[in-house]
Amino acid sequence: MAPNEPADRTSPYADDPELHHVDARTLRGLAHPLRIRLLNALREFGPATAxxxxxxxxxxxxxxxxxxxxxxxxxxxxxxxxxxxGRERxxxxxHTGTVFGAAADFTHHADPEVRGAIGVVLHEVATTxxxxxxxxxxxxxxxxDEWQRAMDISDFKLRLTPELALELxxxxxxxxxxxxxxxxxDTEGAGVVRTHLHMFPRSTD
Incomplete structure (x- = not known):
């Protein structure tokens, strides 16, 4: 999804009308691989027919x-x-993007349908x-060459508390x-840049 902001960071997204803030109800409506692909396509390539x-x-x-x-x-x-x-719809x-609340709001939800839905959405985002x-x-x-020099694939290992990870x-x-x-x-030489951010803890066992 473009962009996807899976976090409960109230800044800088809380008041942005261009972003759809997903709750437990609307999450159910998104939790299907084809729906996610359709939404991504409309956001990236613009309006289209079915x-x-x-x-x-x-x-x-x-x-x-x-x-x-x-x-x-x-x-x-x-x-x-x-x-x-005419009949052409x-x-x-x-919206230009989607904001999810904290994952725990969904993974610990009382409704098993919501717990399953967040799994579908997050795995589809990771696949994309x-x-x-x-x-x-x-x-x-x-x-x-300029774009090839500007690309980056990096990973970092840090020891953090959950609070510091959230801050980062x-x-x-x-x-x-x-x-x-x-x-x-219309800037010459400019392009749309995709940046993926993944943050998760790993066991040291």
């Missing part, structure tokens, strides 16, 4: 149409009446991240947010 999305994703138009209606029922997508003509993403990175590695030779991710999110809107769309 048949257009079916062609892009290799799915049937019946399946994309059904799941688009489900996404609309939970507020993730909406009609784009400026493009729709166009869809667009209702891996696919995007592998696509870049397979095509990076096609990009100018919050600061990293603030840095990312500070770069939004700095480059106009």
């Amino acid at each position: 048949s257009g999305l079916a062609d892009r994703l290799g799915e049937s138009s019946g399946a994309t149409s059904y799941h688009l209606r489900q996404l609309a029922a939970y507020g993730f997508v909406e009609d784009d009446p400026e493009r729709g003509k 166009w869809w667009k993403a209702a 991240h891996a696919q995007e990175l592998n696509t870049w590695l397979g095509t990076m030779h096609e990009w100018p 991710v919050g600061k990293l999110h603030e840095v990312m947010s500070s770069y939004r809107g700095r480059v106009p769309d």
Whole structure:
């Protein structure tokens, strides 16, 4: 998803109307691999019809149409009446990104359906991240040298408390947010950059 901000950091995302803040109810509406792919496609490539999305994703138009209606029922997508003509129905993403609460809000939820839903969503996000990175590695030779020098694949090992880990991710999110809107769309040589942030503890046994 683009972007996905899986955290309860109230800054800098709390008051951003362009972000959809997911709760236990709306999480159920998103927890399907095709729905996540549809939402990602609308956010990345812009408005489309169910048949257009079916062609892009290799799915049937019946399946994309059904799941688009489900996404609309939970507020993730909406009609784009400026493009729709006659019986042709166009869809667009209702927000530019999605913000999840703290994972524990869902993994410890009393409703088992909610606990299962967060697992579906997070695993699909992780799969998407891996696919995007592998696509870049397979095509990076096609990009100018400047972009190849600017890419980064790093990992770090730190000893932290949960409180410090939360603080660190919050600061990293603030840095990312500070770069939004700095480059106009028509800037020569600019491109859309995807940054994945993964933070998780590991056993030392």
